[in-house]
Amino acid sequence: MTVPGWDEAYTASVPAPWDIGRPQPAFVRLAEQGLLSGRVLDSGCGTGEQALLAADHGADATGVDVSGRAIQRAVQKAAERGLRARFEVADALHLGDLGLTFDTIIDCGVFHVFDDANRARYVTSLASVLRPGGYCYLICFSDRQPGNFGPRRVSQDELRAAFRHGWTIASIEAAAFELNQAALGIVSAQAWLAAIERISQD
Numbered sequence: 001m002t003v004p005g006w007d008e009a010y011t012a013s014v015p016a017p018w019d020i021g022r023p024q025p026a027f028v029r030l031a032e033q034g035l036l037s038g039r040v041l042d043s044g045c046g047t048g049e050q051a052l053l054a055a056d057h058g059a060d061a062t063g064v065d066v067s068g069r070a071i072q073r074a075v076q077k078a079a080e081r082g083l084r085a086r087f088e089v090a091d092a093l094h095l096g097d098l099g100l101t102f103d104t105i106i107d108c109g110v111f112h113v114f115d116d117a118n119r120a121r122y123v124t125s126l127a128s129v130l131r132p133g134g135y136c137y138l139i140c141f142s143d144r145q146p147g148n149f150g151p152r153r154v155s156q157d158e159l160r161a162a163f164r165h166g167w168t169i170a171s172i173e174a175a176a177f178e179l180n181q182a183a184l185g186i187v188s189a190q191a192w193l194a195a196i197e198r199i200s201q202d
Contacts, residue, residue, distance in 0.1 A: 006067040038103030044110035048074025064090035096128035112140040
């Protein structure tokens with residue numbers, strides 16, 4: 001299944017704001033700390049930068065996205081860089097359809113695109129593929145970001161509420177979400193980086 005609206009984001013002459021052509025610095029730090037390891041899922045991977053980062057650090061990396069065009073580009077990047085990573089078109093709200101279980105999940109700017117109802121569905125979807133004891137590392141726009149450019153802002157309380165059943169939040173820290181909007185005078189947005197442990201199958 002491919003969602004046309006997201007495909008259009010990857011066919012425009014100007015790259016999508018989040019498609020910066022390199023991994024987000026917050027995930028580079030996690031990789032350098034050895035935290036993107038084992039079987040890693042990049043949920044809503046876009047053109048694959050975070051999944052390829054994990055693969056480059058030795059992980060068995062899989063990236064999924066609803067945009068077929070984004071997945072095509074991710075596959076091309078893997079080939080160009082000589083990295084082994086699996087990419088496929090899939091819906092982040094139905095990750096259980098993959099039939100796989102992961103040790104670690106990366107969410108780079110996906111959680112904040114959902115409304116309240118789909119946010120709950122997304123957390124359930126994440127839980128369906130993350131083993132107990134595994135971690136989800138999630139970066140989202142923060143309510144500390146001024147203005148209304150970009151996606152919905154998320155508060156720490158909203159993160160804690162979304163992951164209150166079957167999860168424990170190990171940490172939430174301030175981070176920067178880099179953007180390719182220099183022409184607009186915007187190079188980054190304030191974000192939260194959360195480390196969230198899956199503690200049960202409930």
